[in-house]
Amino acid sequence: MANLNTKTISDGVGDILAVDGGITGSAKQVKDGDGTGCPIYIKDTAVGIGASTPGADLHIKDASGQAKVIIDCASGNDSILDFHENGASKAYLMMDGTNDNLEFWVGGSERMQIASDGNVGIGCASGGAMLQIAKSESSATGGTMLMLHNETSSGDTNAGMILRRAQGVDFSLENNNGDFYLLAGADLDTLGHSGDNWLTVKGNTGLVGLNNSSPSLARLNVAHAGDGEYLYSGSHTHASGAKGIHLSFTGTGYDIADYYLYCGDGSGANMVVGGNGRVGIGVSDPDEMLEVKTGSADTGININGGASKSAFITFRKADTEFWWIGNDHSNSDRFYIKDGSGDGAYLAQNSTATPGWTGTSDLNLKTDISVISDALSKVNKIRGVNFKWKKYKSDGSSPNTKRDVNRIGVIAQEINEVLPEAVDSSVSGEWGVAYTGIIPLLIEAVKELSAKVKVLENK
DSSP states (O other), X not given: OTTOEEEEEEOSSOEEEEEEOOSTTOOEEEEETTSOSOOEEEETTEEEESOSSOSSSEEEOOTTSOOOOOOOOOTTSOEEEEEEETTEEEEEEEEOTTTOOEEEEETTEEEEEEOTTSOEEESSOOOSSSEEEOOOXXXXXXXXXXXXXXXXXXXXXXXXXXXXOSSSOEEEEEEETTEEEEEEESSOOSOSSXXXXXXXXXXXXXXXXXXXXXXXXXXXXXXXXXXXXXXXOSSSOOOTTOEEEEEEEEEETXXXXXXXXXXXXXXXXXXXXXXXXXXXXXXSSXXXXXXXXXXXXXXXXXXXXXXXOOEEEEEEETTEEEEEEEEOGGGTTEEEEEETTSOEEEEETTOSSOSSOEEOOOGGGOOSOOOOOSHHHHHHTSOOEEEOOGGGSTTSSSOOTTTOOXXXXXXXXXXXXXXXXXXXXXXXXXXXXXGGGGHHHHHHHHHHHHHHHHHHHHO
16 A cells, blocks of 8 residues: 555445545545445546546446446336436436336437337337337438448448248348349348349349349349249240240340230230230231130130120221221110211111111101102113122132132123112222112012003003
């Protein structure tokens, strides 16, 4: 104890021993009266408990065991560790005496809470999840909820998280050298692009791969993941045995020359939509805008208009309707073929007339009615002829021995001389005759002939 000044101070119960280092700048010590126990050192404004040279305003050290600080309060009260600046409270750590939650308060608001059950809430009270994060809608700026940041300066660094359960598959979300990966596997312990790759987002291109770790060209690349799940971007070839959707492109980069959408059940392309707009059902390379084909079954198209709705097909040119074919819901038992003005014919179900194509002929719809005159004379000017079509001859435009057969009919030009209403002359060199239009002429001709017969009979 050389060069030390010692003073014993009694508090009425026991004695403490105050020791002055006696040297300028040395720490003052406060010990038990017998000189044992953990001394308190006071040096300038720093206090050390068990630390002879306190390195902070308060330095606690136990060289032989655990150093611990206890803040103890009465039951039901809060225990608080308060942080001040120039006498004003800036933040504090509080154990809530009513529910035993540990709360972190900054700037007058609770910022984080650790509940007694271990759940953590950041920006909110801890809920049913182990970690719950919320951001107040009144926040003026910023939207980041959670940031995982690897501060390593090395270029080969990862940042992410592993989602693990006691049994089963683990998941890893990670940023690997600027690319995002969602991985799955058993017992994933570290980051580093291990496990089965389920989702990839390339950081430099934004391309996305599902079950594809190296997506290229297409914005979304999906590799075959099993029956019913197939989406692919590649060459214009339907993958054999693929089930689901197959999307392919021709061309490179953004220079897409064509694309094809296949829907298959594993036996081939059930439906194809080409970049040229052509659709094939049952055919992989349609020749027309719509082609339907089946290999071993009947081919049919069902157009269902539903209750009180028409089911129809229209034929247009430059958005002008030329033909309408379908079932008009206002006359649901009639199948119509009509031109753009509504004229045409129909087949009727449950009709009282003989089955066949029917043309509208109601008296209430007609005006300027007159009887065909000189009908017998007109009939005498036309011929019923046998003929063959030139185009089916061996030297014709469409040679066909099966169609190069004898036929019967009339000559359009002869009909036009006596009954132009029954002749279509809209296409030069291809005049046509509406044969049903000749029937009224024949009716009146028969009547005129019948009158002549009666005159002869009465002589």
